[in-house]
Amino acid sequence: SNTHRIAVLPGDGIGTEVTAATLAVLEPLSKRHGIGLAFEELRAGAFCYRDTGTAMSEETFERASKADAILLGAMGWPEIRAKDGTEIAPQLDLRFRLNLYAGVRPFRALPGVPVALADPRARDIDLVIVRESTEGLFFSRDRGIVTHDMAEETLRITRGVTEKLARFSFGLAQQRAGRRGRQGTVTLVDKANVFRAFAFMRGIFAEIAADHPDVAHGAHYVDAMALDLVRKPWTFDVLPTENMFGDILSDLGAGLVGGMGFAPSADIGDEHAVFQPAHGTAPDIAGKGLANPTATILSAAMMLDWLAGKGAGQAYSDAAAELDAAVDAAFARGLRTADIGGRDGTAAAAMAIAAQLRR
Amino acid sequence: SNTHRIAVLPGDGIGTEVTAATLAVLEPLSKRHGIGLAFEELRAGAFCYRDTGTAMSEETFERASKADAILLGAMGWPEIRAKDGTEIAPQLDLRFRLNLYAGVRPFRALPGVPVALADPRARDIDLVIVRESTEGLFFSRDRGIVTHDMAEETLRITRGVTEKLARFSFGLAQQRAGRRGRQGTVTLVDKANVFRAFAFMRGIFAEIAADHPDVAHGAHYVDAMALDLVRKPWTFDVLPTENMFGDILSDLGAGLVGGMGFAPSADIGDEHAVFQPAHGTAPDIAGKGLANPTATILSAAMMLDWLAGKGAGQAYSDAAAELDAAVDAAFARGLRTADIGGRDGTAAAAMAIAAQLRR
Numbered sequence A, B: 001s002n003t004h005r006i007a008v009l010p011g012d013g014i015g016t017e018v019t020a021a022t023l024a025v026l027e028p029l030s031k032r033h034g035i036g037l038a039f040e041e042l043r044a045g046a047f048c049y050r051d052t053g054t055a056m057s058e059e060t061f062e063r064a065s066k067a068d069a070i071l072l073g074a075m076g077w078p079e080i081r082a083k084d085g086t087e088i089a090p091q092l093d094l095r096f097r098l099n100l101y102a103g104v105r106p107f108r109a110l111p112g113v114p115v116a117l118a119d120p121r122a123r124d125i126d127l128v129i130v131r132e133s134t135e136g137l138f139f140s141r142d143r144g145i146v147t148h149d150m151a152e153e154t155l156r157i158t159r160g161v162t163e164k165l166a167r168f169s170f171g172l173a174q175q176r177a178g179r180r181g182r183q184g185t186v187t188l189v190d191k192a193n194v195f196r197a198f199a200f201m202r203g204i205f206a207e208i209a210a211d212h213p214d215v216a217h218g219a220h221y222v223d224a225m226a227l228d229l230v231r232k233p234w235t236f237d238v239l240p241t242e243n244m245f246g247d248i249l250s251d252l253g254a255g256l257v258g259g260m261g262f263a264p265s266a267d268i269g270d271e272h273a274v275f276q277p278a279h280g281t282a283p284d285i286a287g288k289g290l291a292n293p294t295a296t297i298l299s300a301a302m303m304l305d306w307l308a309g310k311g312a313g314q315a316y317s318d319a320a321a322e323l324d325a326a327v328d329a330a331f332a333r334g335l336r337t338a339d340i341g342g343r344d345g346t347a348a349a350a351m352a353i354a355a356q357l358r359r
């Protein structure tokens, strides 16, 4: 059938607000395109942990993993911590357990949204970080060793996951090349000058690159990339990288194009995928209706597109394109969310975007 | 005596050029202030490795470690690699072997040098990253395990080094508070929400903070810091962090204030210190006389200041202040190095700065 089941995990703080706003936009959109989205809301996150002792029950995990896609708000709360001092982050468990190795984080400047850099070319930013999301330093989560005198974590990179990450990145570059009307470029971000594990990663990317002669291929040290994302971000296309590096660089990327409120993401595996804004739960503004829902709405567009790629049909990719265009149009016509100094709260932003759907 | 022995390691590529330019400025400066600097030039780096089989001989290490301070250009060359695929970087060995735990990397906007951000407050950037430089992920250098199917590196944080790093950071904040005429702030940059080792680090900083009630103290996740260094870098003061994080964030910081040509650094331990620009050997412009020597000259000013702190006397700190002021004055009066689109090469920049010394 043309109905798809979406597990919705609003999470904590503004996660619940941006998720509600996104569902309000998806409602009329799916009607117009005749696509059936059946939403099942599930509870997980820091407050769930506080109230029930578990951040995500096995039943919730089972249900989420049986859905066709997962839409997630944001999870975590500074004051609610595990016994080892870390925060509650069941979204990381989803990435690990569902093997969502490709954390896709696209960055582009929306019309009317101020960019951070003085150089006018910053309006041409159009890059995607592909953050490996199941291993790297995050392999060490819950595995760190701490004594009175020292602590250790393990960064792990495997051939299997790296090959998948590389194939995904080259495929994405091919896909984007069509849309951008120029050759795609994959630039691996590593620290191969100092660490063997990154020299290993670089070698695997070079092997997979050989299978994709139509895509340009390079590699960049992560420190140099942090510099170049400030100096000339408009020159990059697809940037695969290790988990921790991707976490850091994707916040940097968001800063360039207006902040976390404009940074959607998709954690994609061979079978499952989670779509969520790259931002956190924002305790300082939670519950006030001020959060910018744009990142979540753009994440939902990525979800529709991904479902289309999985065989859901053309209507899904049409809906995705229309949603993307509606976000652009809303900002082009004056939508100004609070995070960029405007007066539009969560609901107003969702309404402004929904209003651009039916033209 | 008032003579101090400086081991000079020019290294590779533009390292040799910026070092020569710096010595040319230090010459008249030290004469004017009646301070004796005895320079001993030593060979180390990638070309040394290629020609002799060792990147830094034991004799060179001995001599360098017996000097009062070490001035270093830049080391490494992409085509010259160790058997495990990594680059030749004896400057890392110096950091490890001499226990140079505090990698001090200050960032401020020089007059006339364009900053990257559109916000005018970016001209007020005045922050210091203190990159721990002997452990963290870099503990794993030369220790990475690689098989056909996977690779692992170990991130290590010890109580002893973290306590020293914290004390150093709070001391630096106190010192800067006087100069800036406002309370100092130490913001630890970690990833304590996910990793036990960083929760451990955060705990140690909180202990040391209690001994420094005059300094404000906070902590920030590294991804959020990457965002905030783009959104509001003018709000930060002293930013201690783990080795790998500091490597990434310090290139980001350099990007904000004109690039690596404006990023000095000092790797400081209890007994020894190495002063060097944060940039690399720049193979693309090496040998052309185009490199900007400012970062190295500012590193030399940090060296004079550090020697003063070690009892070399007031003349050293006077000379440091004069050198800093001369750099500012030269750029204020029109010096424009090639990296910021100007026409002044290495020698012209050094002359323009030297010309501001004797007013």
Ligand SMILES: CC(C)[C@H](C(=O)O)[C@@H](O)C(=O)O
Residues within 6 Å of the ligand: A075, A076, A089, A092, A247, A278, A280, B193, B194, B223
């Ligand atoms: C909240 C946190 C655990 C998470 C991460 O580190 O992956 C977030 O920063 C992200 O980028 O999705």
Ligand SMILES: CC(C)[C@H](C(=O)O)[C@@H](O)C(=O)O
Residues within 6 Å of the ligand: A193, A194, A223, B075, B076, B089, B092, B247, B278, B280
């Ligand atoms: C050249 C490289 C080994 C070095 C490092 O990673 O520390 C450099 O990037 C630095 O920041 O000093």
